[in-house]
Amino acid sequence: MPYEWVKELPDTPTESEGPLAELHLWPYRSLPRKGFVTFFAITSAFIALPLIAMIGSPVMWGLLPFIVIAMGLMWYLLQRSYRDGDVIETMTLWPERVDLLHRDKTGKTSQWTCNIYWAKVSLHPRGGPVPNYVTLKGNSREVEIGAFLSEDERKELYSELLLALPRAARKQ
Known part of the structure; x- marks a missing residue:
């Protein structure tokens, strides 16, 4: 799977200083x-x-x-x-916010930050640049996540984010 939870959400609240969870996404490589x-x-x-x-x-x-x-x-x-294909996205869930960092093939980075309570994940079956387009919305801005993933992987990512965002917001 061309994405992985580097750090998964804990089942019980913790008093750690770091992020609650971290997700890394990258394009699939058929030839390593x-x-x-x-x-x-x-x-x-x-x-x-x-x-x-x-x-x-x-x-x-x-x-x-x-x-x-x-x-x-x-x-x-x-x-x-x-x-x-040297693109990577990193989504970090903190107790009070969610960060999304996108680095494109030229090395240019763009960042999106939102209060985790207001962050909303959406799946757009049609109308996006790709089928089953996944977006995060918050701070009066909507950003894509995982557009380079396959259609099935975007569906799976959507279901995982649908569970992870509310769980992280409850840990606030």
């Missing part, structure tokens, strides 16, 4: 970094296989530039995909 290295090595080996038969022939020098361009382009596009 370790898998990228393996994929690139295997692909390089398979592409180089025909070149072994051509060693010493002028045909090898005709094929080599195209193979180098293909491998370089694959490297660049996969690295660009990793940079474009």
Whole structure:
């Protein structure tokens, strides 16, 4: 699941100074970094296989530039995909407020803070940029959360937030 509760809400009230709960969200990665290295090595080996038969022939020098361009382009596009998906959202539930911090792929951050008692989570099945769009509303502002998650993951996130926000507000 491309989100996790780093710190979950305690069942009993605590007198700690820190946040009650913390949620981290990130885009799904079908090819992790370790898998990228393996994929690139295997692909390089398979592409180089025909070149072994051509060693010493002028045909090898005709094929080599195209193979180098293909491998370089694959490297660049996969690295660009990793940079474009370098988005993270952090929602922190404090006894008196809820904070949402969004860092986009360029490193620009935006923050939203609201009194936890007034924070409201909403699910928009239609009308948003994606199906089952999840938003947090409070402080006369509505912000998205987890827009990069899949449709089913947004539904699950909505149900978890629907339970977590009132529980955190009661601990106030």
